[in-house]
Amino acid sequence: MINNSIKAGITKATMLKQKLFIRAVFAGIFIAFGAVGSQVMNLVTESSYAGAFIFPVGLILVISTGSELFTGDCLMVTAYADKKISLKQLLSTWGIVYIGNFLGSLIMASAICGCGLASISNGDTVLSELMVKAAAAKTAMPVPDLIIRGILCNFLVCTAVIIAGKTESLPGKALAAYLPVMLFVLCRFEHSIANMYFIPAGMLLESMSLSGFLYNLFFVTLGNIIGGVAVGYGLYKQ
Numbered sequence: 001m002i003n004n005s006i007k008a009g010i011t012k013a014t015m016l017k018q019k020l021f022i023r024a025v026f027a028g029i030f031i032a033f034g035a036v037g038s039q040v041m042n043l044v045t046e047s048s049y050a051g052a053f054i055f056p057v058g059l060i061l062v063i064s065t066g067s068e069l070f071t072g073d074c075l076m077v078t079a080y081a082d083k084k085i086s087l088k089q090l091l092s093t094w095g096i097v098y099i100g101n102f103l104g105s106l107i108m109a110s111a112i113c114g115c116g117l118a119s120i121s122n123g124d125t126v127l128s129e130l131m132v133k134a135a136a137a138k139t140a141m142p143v144p145d146l147i148i149r150g151i152l153c154n155f156l157v158c159t160a161v162i163i164a165g166k167t168e169s170l171p172g173k174a175l176a177a178y179l180p181v182m183l184f185v186l187c188r189f190e191h192s193i194a195n196m197y198f199i200p201a202g203m204l205l206e207s208m209s210l211s212g213f214l215y216n217l218f219f220v221t222l223g224n225i226i227g228g229v230a231v232g233y234g235l236y237k238q
Contacts, residue, residue: 002078002235004165009079012068013089017096020068024097027067028104032197034058036112038185039130043122052185056178058194059157063164063177070098070193071154072161074228078236098221105196113204128205135202138195139212143219146190150223151230153189156180158231192221 038051079085118128163176199213
């Protein structure tokens with residue numbers, strides 16, 4: 001596992017920047033697909049927990065297509081700890097992937113709000129209501145909650161990535177990604193890239209402050225980095 005993580009970190013750090021960015025855009029789109037599906041599932045089942053069983057599809061798509069997700073790339077610290085990549089390479093890769101994920105998520109938020117999907121309903125409940133409610137709840141959460149939920153989220157996401165790296169079979173990778181991600185969504189932990197879809201989608205449907213979005217994104221991203229780095233260093237030091 002350690003060797004796989006280090007090799008992956010070297011590959012990401014030395015990849016052509018354009019290629020890295022395109023893969024990151026696709027990862028943002030895939031995570032947003034999982035987020036959309038989870039909200040539709042919540043709507044049709046009338047349960048706020050059912051979406052947890054659909055959301056993992058996003059990470060399964062990311063892992064199986066070799067796309068680049070910022071939260072998973074926090075594991076690059078293993079390559080840095082092993083002195084195979086520099087701090088500049090680490091931070092540069094993180095920055096490119098983060099921006100690419102952001103663009104992909106915004107593309108999906110615009111597409112979903114622009115295609116009329118938000119108007120579908122189940123009885124008296126309209127999907128747009130759930131989307132706005134989710135965005136509002138995330139921007140109103142206190143700082144300690146955002147950071148701690150971000151840490152716990154990426155602890156599970158990076159664990160999923162590590163387990164998926166132990167097998168070459170697609171069913172094995174899918175199962176490895178599914179269970180930890182389902183758990184973090186069920187527990188209402190916070191994923192920065194998913195929030196790049198959830199909150200802008202709500203903002204497009206109802207007026208919300210940009211500062212609330214940036215507030216959530218900053219502290220959740222901080223928590224995600226701490227959680228991912230903890231898993232990476234823990235793996236390296238074993």
